Amino acid sequence: MAKLKVGVLISGRGSNMASLVRAAWDEDYPAEIACVISNVASAPGVKIARDAGIATAVISHGDYPDRETFDRAVSAELEKHHVRLVALAGFMRIQSPWFPAHWKDRIINIHPSLLPYHPGANAYKQAFEAGVRVSGCTAHFVTEQLDQGPVILQDVFHIRVGEDTLDEVKERGKALEGKVLSQAVQLFLNEQLVVTDTKVLFRPGRLPA
Ligand code: GRF
Numbered sequence: 001m002a003k004l005k006v007g008v009l010i011s012g013r014g015s016n017m018a019s020l021v022r023a024a025w026d027e028d029y030p031a032e033i034a035c036v037i038s039n040v041a042s043a044p045g046v047k048i049a050r051d052a053g054i055a056t057a058v059i060s061h062g063d064y065p066d067r068e069t070f071d072r073a074v075s076a077e078l079e080k081h082h083v084r085l086v087a088l089a090g091f092m093r094i095q096s097p098w099f100p101a102h103w104k105d106r107i108i109n110i111h112p113s114l115l116p117y118h119p120g121a122n123a124y125k126q127a128f129e130a131g132v133r134v135s136g137c138t139a140h141f142v143t144e145q146l147d148q149g150p151v152i153l154q155d156v157f158h159i160r161v162g163e164d165t166l167d168e169v170k171e172r173g174k175a176l177e178g179k180v181l182s183q184a185v186q187l188f189l190n191e192q193l194v195v196t197d198t199k200v201l202f203r204p205g206r207l208p209a
Contacts, residue, residue: 023182138153163201
């Protein structure tokens with residue numbers, strides 16, 4: 001099958017990026033990971049991508065005078081690789097309004113909570129400290145409003161409040177993130193999603209397994 005090009009933005013470990021790379025090894029998966037861009041030179045994910053034979057680029061945000069100039073440099077790199085969809089896989093950089101406007105409905109982020117609960121940084125810690133008994137992760141389209149774009153997919157895990165440690169909570173969540181992100185990317189590239197202003201609908205008869 002003809003694969004469509006996906007660009008992945010990372011800042012750290014790259015476990016979600018690696019899940020996408022593994023998914024894309026399957027010939028029936030609609031994506032080819034065309035490039036991995038990190039804003040952090042030392043991000044372990046850069047080496048993982050390079051070792052997997054994927055084009056990588058480090059674009060350090062510190063080298064740019066403001067968010068938009070940095071975002072335009074990232075965007076130029078994505079366009080160089082003819083990217084159809086951008087996946088934010090642990091990209092820890094708040095973007096300027098220019099970026100989601102330029103890539104409207106073509107950026108998917110994986111967030112480690114059941115949005116709209118626990119947006120922003122340290123979401124597993126937020127859930128842990130709030131004492132909630134169910135948390136999860138969310139793949140959503142990126143808009144100008146941080147962590148508020150239309151939700152594509154979510155999955156959940158349970159927390160044994162008072163028994164589980166924060167590390168156990170993080171581990172349980174991380175085990176779900178890569179799968180949720182890969183499924184959301186697959187649904188998008190297979191044109192199974194319809195995006196409205198606030199919601200994502202699945203095309204009738206083509207629900208995810
Ligand atoms: C993940 O928890 C992701 O949900 C969040 O940042 C973390 C990145 O992990 N946005 P990794 O770099 O993909 O391992």
